[in-house]
Amino acid sequence: xxxxxxxxxxxxxxxxxxxxxxxxxxxxxxxxxxxxxxxxxxxxxxxxxxxxxxxxxxxxxxxxxxxxxxxxxxxxxxxxxxxxxxxxxxxxxxxxxxxxxxxxxxxxxxxxxxxxxxxxxxxxxxxxx
Amino acid sequence: xxxxxxxxxxxxxxxxxxxxxxxxxxxxxxxxxxxxxxxxxxxxxxxxxxxxxxxxxxxxxxxxxxxxxxxxxxxxxxxxxxxxxxxxxxxxxxxxxxxxxxxxxxxxxxxxxxxxxxxxxxxxxxxxxxxxxxxxxxxxxxxxx
Numbered sequence: 001x002x003x004x005x006x007x008x009x010x011x012x013x014x015x016x017x018x019x020x021x022x023x024x025x026x027x028x029x030x031x032x033x034x035x036x037x038x039x040x041x042x043x044x045x046x047x048x049x050x051x052x053x054x055x056x057x058x059x060x061x062x063x064x065x066x067x068x069x070x071x072x073x074x075x076x077x078x079x080x081x082x083x084x085x086x087x088x089x090x091x092x093x094x095x096x097x098x099x100x101x102x103x104x105x106x107x108x109x110x111x112x113x114x115x116x117x118x119x120x121x122x123x124x125x126x127x128x129x
Numbered sequence: 130x131x132x133x134x135x136x137x138x139x140x141x142x143x144x145x146x147x148x149x150x151x152x153x154x155x156x157x158x159x160x161x162x163x164x165x166x167x168x169x170x171x172x173x174x175x176x177x178x179x180x181x182x183x184x185x186x187x188x189x190x191x192x193x194x195x196x197x198x199x200x201x202x203x204x205x206x207x208x209x210x211x212x213x214x215x216x217x218x219x220x221x222x223x224x225x226x227x228x229x230x231x232x233x234x235x236x237x238x239x240x241x242x243x244x245x246x247x248x249x250x251x252x253x254x255x256x257x258x259x260x261x262x263x264x265x266x267x268x269x270x271x272x273x274x
Contacts, residue, residue: 042155042191072162074187075238106180110241 020044021069022051027127031062037069040077048077052084056091063088064126066098073107085116094118096126144215147207153197153220161205162187165216172209174269182267185242186216188235189263193220196227196261212269213244219262225252229261244268 021037034055040048055063065081067073085095096118099105108114120126149164151157165186169179186205194203197220208215229248230236240246243265252259 039159041158041187042195043158072159072183072187074184074191075235076191078238079234102176102180103183106177107184107238110181111238 020047022047024051024055026060028062030060031064031127031129032058032060033064033066033123033127035066035069039072040070040080041072041074042076045074045076045080049080049083052080053087056084056087056093056095061093062096062127062129063093064096064098064123066123066126067104068098068100068123070104071101073104075107075111078107078111078113082113082116096120096129098123098126144208144210146209149205149207151203151205153194153201153203155191155194157203158187158190158194161190161203164205165207165214168207168209169214169267169269172214172269174214174267178267178269181242182214182216185239185246185265185267186218188239188242189216189218189246189265192229192235192239193218193261193263196220196222196229198223213266215264215266217262217264219251219260222252222259222261225250225259227259227261229263239263239265242267 019038020040023035025033025035027033032055034051036048036051038044052065055065081095081097088095098120099108100121108117147164147168149161151161162183166179166183169182174182190203190205197203201221203218203220206217228250231248245266247264249262249264250259251262
């Protein structure tokens with residue numbers, strides 16, 4: 001059965017190429033999953049930041065950000081993720097990231113920010129919490 | 130004379146060169162980093178080094194575009210050498226007082242990504258023709274650290 005739609009018909013229209021895609025779903029009642037697609041750089045980091053603020057502001061105990069569809073991660077995007085992890089921590093929650101691509105794993109590793117997140121290599125594991 | 134006025138790259142000493150001049154706009158940085166990535170891939174950089182160069186060039190360009198004068202250009206020069214790629218990026222600024230802060234997360238990331246990185250503030254004494262540039266070097270494979 002399909003998940004209940006989280007975006008109404010008046011959800012944000014498709015943007016120009018290179019723009020970010022963000023979509024929130026609730027695969028479990030206690031989980032909020034933010035799926036991000038596109039490139040995370042200075043152009044798109046504000047949009048990611050907004051989506052992350054909404055995610056963390058929600059009541060769900062399990063917060064997962066699926067970065068499988070992200071093809072580039074700059075420090076501006078990483079900074080937004082780090083801030084979100086700190087905000088989640090304020091309410092005793094971890095920020096779970098699904099990371100598969102080198103383009104995402106590499107910046108997280110070289111900046112030593114792995115310990116700020118709970119990293120998973122697939123969505124199923126991430127949703128186990 | 131600022132780098133932006135110089136018509137061509139200096140003596141190449143066997144390196145091949147690519148120059149990209151774009152509007153100093155964040156919207157064009159994806160194009161510049163794609164070129165960086167392509168050059169590194171063709172120069173047989175290992176996958177981490179390609180990834181690092183792409184990020185480093187993005188970081189450098191984003192830093193410079195942020196301080197560039199309105200309606201100005203960003204000039205990126207890539208020198209592809211046997212074992213490394215050297216990148217020089219420069220923008221015009223409104224005044225010689227425009228400085229790039231190196232006390233940022235982005236700059237720290239840039240230093241981690243590149244094997245060598247330097248910031249240069251240039252221009253005339255009277256403040257006209259002021260520029261800010263970043264030079265970075267990335268080797269084809271991991272250097273011993």
